Amino acid sequence: MYRVTLPYSTRTTGVDIFDTDNTFRQRDIDLQVHLLNRDDGTFHKLLDLYSLGEPTTQMVYYYTEDDILGIHTQVNYSSGYAATVTSIVVDDSKLFIVNSEIHVTRTLENMLVTAVNNTTSTLTVIRGYNNTPAAALVDDDVLVAGIVHLPEEADANGGNGRVPTTEKYNFVSRFSQSFKVTNVQEKSAMYETGIGQITSVEKEVSDVMFECKRKVNKAMIFQHRGTYSTSDGTIYCSQGFIHGIEDNMLNLANYNDSLSWPVLSDFIDQLCDPTASSTEKIIDAGPYLFGAVLRMRRDMSTPPSEYYHPDLNVDAVSIRTENGNTATFLQDKRGFPPAEGLAGWGVCVDLAHVQKREFNGEPMAWRPNIQAASQHIRWDEYFGSFSLQMMHQDCHGFIRGAAKSIID
Numbered sequence: 001m002y003r004v005t006l007p008y009s010t011r012t013t014g015v016d017i018f019d020t021d022n023t024f025r026q027r028d029i030d031l032q033v034h035l036l037n038r039d040d041g042t043f044h045k046l047l048d049l050y051s052l053g054e055p056t057t058q059m060v061y062y063y064t065e066d067d068i069l070g071i072h073t074q075v076n077y078s079s080g081y082a083a084t085v086t087s088i089v090v091d092d093s094k095l096f097i098v099n100s101e102i103h104v105t106r107t108l109e110n111m112l113v114t115a116v117n118n119t120t121s122t123l124t125v126i127r128g129y130n131n132t133p134a135a136a137l138v139d140d141d142v143l144v145a146g147i148v149h150l151p152e153e154a155d156a157n158g159g160n161g162r163v164p165t166t167e168k169y170n171f172v173s174r175f176s177q178s179f180k181v182t183n184v185q186e187k188s189a190m191y192e193t194g195i196g197q198i199t200s201v202e203k204e205v206s207d208v209m210f211e212c213k214r215k216v217n218k219a220m221i222f223q224h225r226g227t228y229s230t231s232d233g234t235i236y237c238s239q240g241f242i243h244g245i246e247d248n249m250l251n252l253a254n255y256n257d258s259l260s261w262p263v264l265s266d267f268i269d270q271l272c273d274p275t276a277s278s279t280e281k282i283i284d285a286g287p288y289l290f291g292a293v294l295r296m297r298r299d300m301s302t303p304p305s306e307y308y309h310p311d312l313n314v315d316a317v318s319i320r321t322e323n324g325n326t327a328t329f330l331q332d333k334r335g336f337p338p339a340e341g342l343a344g345w346g347v348c349v350d351l352a353h354v355q356k357r358e359f360n361g362e363p364m365a366w367r368p369n370i371q372a373a374s375q376h377i378r379w380d381e382y383f384g385s386f387s388l389q390m391m392h393q394d395c396h397g398f399i400r401g402a403a404k405s406i407i408d
Helices: 042-050 183-187 203-222 261-271 287-295
Strands: 060-063 072-074 087-089 100-104 110-117 122-126 142-148 168-171 173-182 191-195 198-201 226-230 233-237 249-251 280-285 305-309 314-320 326-331 346-349 354-357 365-368 377-390 397-400
Touching: 042 203, 042 280, 042 346, 042 354, 060 377, 168 377, 173 203, 173 233, 198 203, 203 377, 249 261, 261 397, 280 287, 287 314, 287 326
Parallel strands: 249 397, 280 326
Antiparallel strands: 060 168, 072 142, 087 122, 100 110, 100 142, 110 122, 173 377, 191 198, 226 233, 280 346, 305 314, 314 326, 346 397, 354 377, 365 377
16 A cells, blocks of 8 residues: 555544554545536426426327417408498408408497408408498408397307317437446446436446437427438437427527517517416526626616526526516526527527427436446446427517627
């Protein structure tokens, strides 16, 4: 045994760190390996903690989404119509049936529908119905569909019925990554990880788990749905969050003058407008976008609440929009890093209508000894499945292109 000089000594009389009788005093060692910048992504963690759905038994799963149809449309004629015209072209004629009323919100005129042509989107009407003043219509005048009144001895009115919306579906992605664990690594002391249900593993195992979770986090945001065939069968790729957004994208084009408090407040309020929406949104934001929100504090009518989120381990700021809705911004430095050009991005999530789903019996898990081991080497695998079910896309959105602060 070699004796070396150590930076401390015992306080016990007659006993040194290594004395002549080989009396040995153990030092305390923290089994937790503290790693810098170890974060597998806030979006993934957010869903795991607060929105984990039931496993699916099919690689392709369907779900229904019931849209609430509007009851208003607009005049579709650039020249408008005089107060005496009774044939009117509109954007959507299917909202109206014969004997129903139309309310013109700008002029307060009521009209009675006497015929509907859904092929040409043309309504035949009686103008100035119920002694309301007939007035000229202009292009894009709003027409609100009224009720169909029932006469005293009449039969039930005929209606259009309801056309079901297109069915919604997604695939479930399966993934696997194998790695080797040497005999030396296997026999070395394990350390605490705090990852999932696994409390202590070899560091090589933990590194692969961490790497896969980072990739899954990105896939659940950016991956596009699709399938393709290989010699081993079909690969299914689930659709990520960004590709589920059809309308609600705020593009700032890397120009922060485009991002003001009125713009941001109106964008969030628009996402809260659908009847299915919650009154609170979670916005997983890159550092540039998070910083831009903090710079807006002086413009907000209600002071924001800043705090450290204990479950997600990120800084958070909760803001109140002009319409009284709430949005909590989470600073996600690792999920939207500057190095990947994503620091100005943010995904706006309504947790009531988005869920992470897995294939039944295939959660993310570590599988030791997946095949016969070679001498001094053990083959392991990190394996699992994931998918994203995002309903009511009008309740979600994303922001891109917030710029870095002017002063660097």
